[in-house]
Amino acid sequence: MKRIKQLQTLTKVEEEIMVHIWELGRCxxxxxxxxxxxxxxxxxxxSSVVRILEKKGFVDHKAYGKTHEYFxxxxxxxxxxxxxxxxxxxxxxxxxxxxxxxxxxxxxxxKKDVSQILDLxxxxxxx
Numbered sequence: 001m002k003r004i005k006q007l008q009t010l011t012k013v014e015e016e017i018m019v020h021i022w023e024l025g026r027c028x029x030x031x032x033x034x035x036x037x038x039x040x041x042x043x044x045x046x047s048s049v050v051r052i053l054e055k056k057g058f059v060d061h062k063a064y065g066k067t068h069e070y071f072x073x074x075x076x077x078x079x080x081x082x083x084x085x086x087x088x089x090x091x092x093x094x095x096x097x098x099x100x101x102x103x104x105x106x107x108x109x110x111k112k113d114v115s116q117i118l119d120l121x122x123x124x125x126x127x
Contacts, residue, residue: 008056017049018058022076026069 010018020035021027029047036046050070053059058079061068092098100117103109109117 008058010053010056010058014049014053014056014058017046018053018072018079019076021050021053021059021070021072026071028067028069 016036017032020032024031024035029043029050032046032050033041033043050059054061054070058072058074059070060073061070063069088094088096088099092102104114
C-alpha cells in the first residue's frame with residue numbers, strides 16, 4: 001500500500017465510500033451501490049465520489065472496457081495513523097502521552113482499555 005505523503009482529508013461521504021472499498025478490496029461502482037443499500041442514490045453520484053477518491057490518490061482502477069474495477073492505494077491503517085498523528089500534533093503538541101492523559105481525565109477509558117494500554121506498554125518496554 002502507498003503511504004500518504006501529506007494528510008488528505010476526506011468528506012464524510014468520501015470516507016463512507018472509502019470504508020466500503022477497503023472492506024471489498026476490489027470493486028465496481030455497482031458493488032458500492034449494493035453495499036450502500038439505498039436505491040435512491042444514483043450510480044453517477046457514487047461514480048463521481050470514486051473518481052474524486054482517485055484524484056486524491058486513495059484509489060486506482062483497472063479498466064475492462066467501459067467498466068472500471070477500483071482498488072485502494074492507501075490502507076485503512078495508514079489513513080487512520082495519519083489522522084491520529086494529525087490529531088496529536090494539532091491538539092496535544094505532538095505528545096501521545098498528553099492524548100492518553102486527556103482521555104484518562106475525561107474518563108473515556110474503561111478498565112479494559114486501561115488494561116490493554118498497560119499490556120502494550122509492558123510489551124513495548126521489553127523491546
